[in-house]
Amino acid sequence: MEKLETNVKINDQFWKRYMDVVRNEVIPYQWEALNDRVPDAEPSHAIENFRIAAGESDGEFYGMVFQDSDVAKWLEAVAYLLETNRDPELERIADEVIELLGRAQQSDGYLNTYYTVKEPGKRWTNLRDNHELYCAGHLIEAAVAYFKATGKRRFLDIMCKYADYIDTVFGKGEHQIPGYDGHQEIELALLKLYEVTGNEKYLKLSQYFIDERGKQPHYFDTEKKARGETQPFWFNNDYRYHQAHVPIREQKQAVGHAVRALYMYTAMADLAAKTGDESLKEVCQTLWENVTKRQMYITGGVGSSVFGESFTFDFDLPNDTVYAETCASIALVFWARRMLELEMDGKYADVMERALYNGTISGMDLDGKKFFYVNPLEVWPKACERHDKRHVKPVRQKWFSCACCPPNLARLIASIGHYIYSQKPNTLFVHLYVGSEIHTEIDGRMVEVSQTTNYPWDGAVQLTISPESDCEFTLGLRVPGWCRRVELKINGEKVDMVPLVEKGYAYIKRIWRKGDQVELFFPMPIERIKAHPQVRANVGKVALQRGPIVYCLEEIDNGSNLPNIFLPRDVELQAYFDPELLGGVVVITGSAERVDESAWDGELYKPVEAPTYAVTFKAIPYYAWCNRESGEMIVWMNEK
Amino acid sequence: MEKLETNVKINDQFWKRYMDVVRNEVIPYQWEALNDRVPDAEPSHAIENFRIAAGESDGEFYGMVFQDSDVAKWLEAVAYLLETNRDPELERIADEVIELLGRAQQSDGYLNTYYTVKEPGKRWTNLRDNHELYCAGHLIEAAVAYFKATGKRRFLDIMCKYADYIDTVFGKGEHQIPGYDGHQEIELALLKLYEVTGNEKYLKLSQYFIDERGKQPHYFDTEKKARGETQPFWFNNDYRYHQAHVPIREQKQAVGHAVRALYMYTAMADLAAKTGDESLKEVCQTLWENVTKRQMYITGGVGSSVFGESFTFDFDLPNDTVYAETCASIALVFWARRMLELEMDGKYADVMERALYNGTISGMDLDGKKFFYVNPLEVWPKACERHDKRHVKPVRQKWFSCACCPPNLARLIASIGHYIYSQKPNTLFVHLYVGSEIHTEIDGRMVEVSQTTNYPWDGAVQLTISPESDCEFTLGLRVPGWCRRVELKINGEKVDMVPLVEKGYAYIKRIWRKGDQVELFFPMPIERIKAHPQVRANVGKVALQRGPIVYCLEEIDNGSNLPNIFLPRDVELQAYFDPELLGGVVVITGSAERVDESAWDGELYKPVEAPTYAVTFKAIPYYAWCNRESGEMIVWMNEK
Numbered sequence A, B: 001m002e003k004l005e006t007n008v009k010i011n012d013q014f015w016k017r018y019m020d021v022v023r024n025e026v027i028p029y030q031w032e033a034l035n036d037r038v039p040d041a042e043p044s045h046a047i048e049n050f051r052i053a054a055g056e057s058d059g060e061f062y063g064m065v066f067q068d069s070d071v072a073k074w075l076e077a078v079a080y081l082l083e084t085n086r087d088p089e090l091e092r093i094a095d096e097v098i099e100l101l102g103r104a105q106q107s108d109g110y111l112n113t114y115y116t117v118k119e120p121g122k123r124w125t126n127l128r129d130n131h132e133l134y135c136a137g138h139l140i141e142a143a144v145a146y147f148k149a150t151g152k153r154r155f156l157d158i159m160c161k162y163a164d165y166i167d168t169v170f171g172k173g174e175h176q177i178p179g180y181d182g183h184q185e186i187e188l189a190l191l192k193l194y195e196v197t198g199n200e201k202y203l204k205l206s207q208y209f210i211d212e213r214g215k216q217p218h219y220f221d222t223e224k225k226a227r228g229e230t231q232p233f234w235f236n237n238d239y240r241y242h243q244a245h246v247p248i249r250e251q252k253q254a255v256g257h258a259v260r261a262l263y264m265y266t267a268m269a270d271l272a273a274k275t276g277d278e279s280l281k282e283v284c285q286t287l288w289e290n291v292t293k294r295q296m297y298i299t300g301g302v303g304s305s306v307f308g309e310s311f312t313f314d315f316d317l318p319n320d321t322v323y324a325e326t327c328a329s330i331a332l333v334f335w336a337r338r339m340l341e342l343e344m345d346g347k348y349a350d351v352m353e354r355a356l357y358n359g360t361i362s363g364m365d366l367d368g369k370k371f372f373y374v375n376p377l378e379v380w381p382k383a384c385e386r387h388d389k390r391h392v393k394p395v396r397q398k399w400f401s402c403a404c405c406p407p408n409l410a411r412l413i414a415s416i417g418h419y420i421y422s423q424k425p426n427t428l429f430v431h432l433y434v435g436s437e438i439h440t441e442i443d444g445r446m447v448e449v450s451q452t453t454n455y456p457w458d459g460a461v462q463l464t465i466s467p468e469s470d471c472e473f474t475l476g477l478r479v480p481g482w483c484r485r486v487e488l489k490i491n492g493e494k495v496d497m498v499p500l501v502e503k504g505y506a507y508i509k510r511i512w513r514k515g516d517q518v519e520l521f522f523p524m525p526i527e528r529i530k531a532h533p534q535v536r537a538n539v540g541k542v543a544l545q546r547g548p549i550v551y552c553l554e555e556i557d558n559g560s561n562l563p564n565i566f567l568p569r570d571v572e573l574q575a576y577f578d579p580e581l582l583g584g585v586v587v588i589t590g591s592a593e594r595v596d597e598s599a600w601d602g603e604l605y606k607p608v609e610a611p612t613y614a615v616t617f618k619a620i621p622y623y624a625w626c627n628r629e630s631g632e633m634i635v636w637m638n639e640k
């Protein structure tokens, strides 16, 4: 499967635009940022830290303890861009950075600028807080991507050397550290390294980290004692923060820091798929059900609390004091992708699609210049001054001193091609409907599939199947969960799709001939979505969704005090494509009732009916909100 | 007017019970607490601090910097109890405490255990944070109350000596401190001291504190610099916290710490009434409109944010992340009472009544054993574990390490007689309908008025007017703002009240004869109250009120997930008195629709109508919530 990822070309209207923004705006800007050349911004110092570690520059380490990971995520995004479009100048810059990493690497393989420069001799003394293995993981991911994109081994060799060293350090052996990371990441990275090298050592090390986590005596206690630290851990003295409160196989509910959790679940799913570990698979499924049926926003956002950027408890999904970090939605995409490998079920692709078209890309403006860390579902800008909502920014910010989300989004968008297709013996799956071409080998023969669609605005999809010669195989076509009725034509002839569908995929087995045409049509009526009655925040409210796109109301279109707009139950809604708006989006309009504020005198409380008047409201895709001017926004409308 | 307060006897069903609870439970318990004799509770040390300051005990100061005020509030409450019922044993204990205070007083009059014991020589160096003048104010209030209740001068003399000393310390003179208090309180206390002593010095000093506040150069900056302090003030570096950001006469909006604000407004209103200062009166009116028409919960709670226990901004009234400190509602009662002196308008009495019957007494359980500091309007106990709602306790707490609310509530309840009547030349006003007797002098003749009512459960009130001889004067009877239609009978004959009413009071001028009967009937239909459309938290919701009582739904009566109960617009509601419930309350019931959770499968989001079924709901008075078992509670119900 991995090989085929490198053979996907994107020509989709929707995603190509985002990839161009990443290529032309985000990546160049981030490079300037990493090199401290952005005026009026706090310096990143990330490249300079590597120079200092390499002995090529004087000065002190500066930045977060995980500053190295910014360079890693940048390199990974660059690799994905090169994968689809070789760019000699960009590649030259990346090669230079990689050489710098090589020079900063210690002779034993260790590669971390914080400890090398700032606390030499203290390596691995604070796994709980200090992100060494996390940074290693991001560098490994970048190295794997770069090798697959360019075929160059240099970065991969550097990281194998580091991974080999880490493998000697951690484990249950006599002189080994029986610990694991405070921020999960290396687990999923080692599995990628295993995939590309075939070296089982990396799989075993990933497995060790996963299996060891949360066992007693607790390693975080052991190392804390060794550090002579006495104060309780800040997260209510609870290792739920790192999902290390109990062993992984005993975890039934998503808890703690959402990104940590989801990176770990991603690794678990991948490991279970690679090893056939049934008990681990079950844990993944249990946690999946908990996250997606109890703790996920309709946008694919996760993490309901700023405290610990964390999951809270079932059905606690406030729209305004939300966290829903961009990175958490990205991690949800990673996890969903791995769950599909573990079990082919459309429910995983549904969540992947939900997060991709809503809660991830909402993190960036349409120009790739500003970013949300937190993705709220309801904003009253004035209320963002409240102490308990200060984490919710009413407008996207230029960059962050903790710059985790922007480069993470860059690498996701640049690698969108990895999420569209996958392959099992004799079956090619289509998970996402994205204008693209794939060249892959099925049963020994090269097959080209090209996909044309105007998704997500229109549910018509045309697939052209072109094997090098006639070839029997199965096409597994996802039927989106939001789709109530689907039409299928093969070479112009209607085919009843219903009997072909199993767990969200239609399986079409036949001898495919060069140029065979598969036409799909997923009608996209406007849907009025209700939340589970236990979600107290959304009682009496409705959200609008069309296809995979979740909608919102903005003040610029609808005036202020958006909660005062009531959507009658029986009103008809219209959708139309506006090519001029927000880069071209489908807009939803309809009539609604609005409380007449002018009819209300000065009293705060009165025993009256609030008179309403008819208005036409306008909803836009959630991901595109806050691209015009600052103002109120709501996803969940009141219903009447 | 003050003299007549001491002549009010309470025989009201509702308030007598509360006074007995204060007398028999709160005051004895608090005395044990002040003396560190409550098992399993953090010691108060408040009495011990005075012993140490008096040189009669060894040891260190312990407690908050304002620990002395706990003793003061206890003494003040005791004074009010003695006012209505002399109790030699209680009076003996109080006298002993007063003697102790006398011995702790320094030779120059200074009396503060924190500075005397812990930081001698540092007096008045941190007015912004350290509550010296605040504690002085509470002690003065207690001394005035004790003098008026018992006629004993000892405590009053102690506090006059302290006030005289303070008067030498503060001011614009050459060797004086041009500062003022960080927690307003002494301003209102000095006005009480002026009232009872007639010494204008105290009025002038109060006026000085009020006029000086917020002027530039800012005294808090000056003293901060003198302390060598460099860090910004924790409340966003903003003296709005103490309402000292601009001079008082420039303040148009209630900001900052709610109790500080309302104690100050109380003093301002009193000062304006005593001096006839029209510009100060206008400021009071402007702030009153802002608080009561923009920033007040329907319960009379104020303060929308835990950060700084503060006001936030207009219409920001979240029900669940609310603050609404018990003390702030108490302070609102103080302020309303003073506003009535400034301008006889029923709107002030309406707010006073709203706070008295709802947001103040909700702070205590029916037994006087447990207390709320924060009075939420919506509680989902599980959500109180969220970091941003940890200040909202789902159950009342035993006592607090910062024990401001319980003794404050004790002194309010013990002095309820002060809020019922007031007097202007030849006019006797009735503000509250509370079973009571008043003996007062009108136009040189003694008049006795006795009031019989079953208020707040029933709007029938009977007044018997008994002058010692026939006597012409005006009776000013408040017509509650919630009352749409009122019936009046004098000596059994119907009188049209409408033409008699001006600004919420019906003025009945006649020659009163011994035994004249005035019968009032205020019908109490159940009212469905809507909030101003700008209150986003209450859009689409309705609260139930009957008479002055605001209702709520509790989980114990209605099951869990209360937001899922929808009240149809046209449904009829019933009210009945249940003598067995919660000490005897009127209950409201009716039929409503409830979302059928069992009809919902596991999905979080679905394009469906949520089916509902009919239920009978039961609402109880808000003040009495959480007296049976812990669970959910809502004031604002969803409407259908």
Ligand SMILES: [Zn+2]
Pocket (backbone or CB within 6 Å): A325, A326, A327, A328, A373, A403, A404, A405, A406, A408
């Ligand atoms: Zn992030």
Ligand SMILES: [Zn+2]
Pocket (backbone or CB within 6 Å): B325, B326, B327, B328, B373, B403, B404, B405, B406, B408
């Ligand atoms: Zn308090």
